[in-house]
Amino acid sequence: MNLHQFRFVREAVRQNFNLTEAAKALYTSQPGVSKAIIELEEELGVDIFTRHGKRIRGLTEPGREVLKSVEMIMQEIEGLKRIGKEYAAHDSGSFTIATTHTQARYSLPKVVQAFTQKYPKVRLSLLQGNPKQVADMVRNDQADLALATETIANAEGLITLPCYQWEHVVVVPPDHPLLQSKSLTLEEIATFPLVTYDHAFAGRSKIDHAFSLRNLKPDVVLEAIDADVIKTYVELGMGVGIIAGMAFDPERDPNLRAIKVAHLFGTNVSRVAVKQGAYLRGYVYTFIELLAPTMNRKLIEQLMAGEKDMYEL
Structure with a gap:
């Protein structure tokens, strides 16, 4: 067995069992990839992949164990290369x-x-x-x-390693009534349309959870993947924004005001x-x-x- 066979097995899995795409990714031929995998299976005495005709469809049970070993071996090889490069430069x-x-x-x-x-x-x-x-x-x-x-x-x-903590802030235009609140509540925020992050980003799950605990269903009129878009639509009057505190700068955002809301949504940790x-x-x-x-x-x-x-x- 050799490293080429291991690379072919790993890439076949990464390319969703498409040997043609695996061959392209590794700059070689599809028949060569197929032949190398078959030779490895013969040497190991087990089928790594399930097949339908000449096409591979998935991993067998022993194939999943083989893949784990292959990943470990390739990671060690890549680590050795990095060590050499680091000491060289x-x-x-x-x-x-x-x-x-x-x-x-x-x-x-x-x-x-x-x-x-x-x-x-x-x-x-x-x-x-x-x-x-x-x-x-x-x-x-x-x-x-x-x-x-x-x-x-x-x-x-x-x-994963913790780096730093951050909090959400509510952003509104300078004349917004929420600025008059001495201690902002979820109920007050929920009376206005909301503009905030997409569910995959920046602590959105904590925002939803906080409202859910109070049996509140805010009207989220716009979801975005970054704070710049959220701030733009708040400036246009579409609603109240909830963004990461790091994304607000009074000098950069003169048309908005920020209200700290860590007491409502807690703190977050970037990792x-x-x-x-x-x-x-x-x-x-x-x-x-x-x-x-x-x-x-x-x-x-x-x-x-x-x-x-x-x-x-």
């Missing part, structure tokens, strides 16, 4: 971050600026998506690190996620330290090794 390389729009727009700019000043030879890339998508990007080796809300905390195959068992280059540790000042390399390594797994902010 510890301050250069590529670094891909997967994150949501809110984090990319409001949390990361200063961190990225500080990082690029420290590591000018590192080529940095940002990929955006919802929390599930950014977790998948790390799991599938499309990104080195993900940053999102606590919805990624239990993502399978990832180690950074890396692939379980991944080898992290030195500058990745530095990036996490810039993002979460309470972190250091030793603590990160302990958390990744399963120690102090109850650490929270």
Whole structure:
């Protein structure tokens, strides 16, 4: 058996058992992929895939165990390559971050600026998506690190570390009646149309849960994936906005006012996620330290090794 066979098995699964697409992804021929997989099955003495005619349809029971071993082997191989690259050039390389729009727009700019000043030879890339998508990007080796809300905390195959806490705010025009409230209530907010995040983003589940506990059904007239869109439609008078506090800046948003509502929706924690068992280059540790000042390399390594797994902010 050889590494090519392992790559073919892994890619066949990633391409939803389509060998033609697997071959394209690996820049080889479909017959070659098929032949290599059959040879591996013969050597192991088990069928890895279920078949209908010449087409593979899924994994057999032993095939699922084989895939687990293949993933571990390929991860170790990739780790060895990264070790070699880091020792050859510890301050250069590529670094891909997967994150949501809110984090990319409001949390990361200063961190990225500080990082690029420290590591000018590192080529940095940002990929955006919802929390599930950014977790998948790390799991599938499309990104080195993900940053999102606590919805990624239990993502399978990832180690997640708490970075910082944040709260929601209600945003309204300068003359809005809610500004007269001494201590804003959910009942007061629910009397107005709401503009807020899509269900996959920025603590929306906490917002819904808070209203549900009070048996309130607010009229959500618009859902969006980022705070800029929400603020735009609040300015147009479509309703009251609920956004992440980090997304409001009095100087940048002169036509809006923010009301703190942590007493209604609680606090949220943004988390950074890396692939379980991944080898992290030195500058990745530095990036996490810039993002979460309470972190250091030793603590990160302990958390990744399963120690102090109850650490929270």
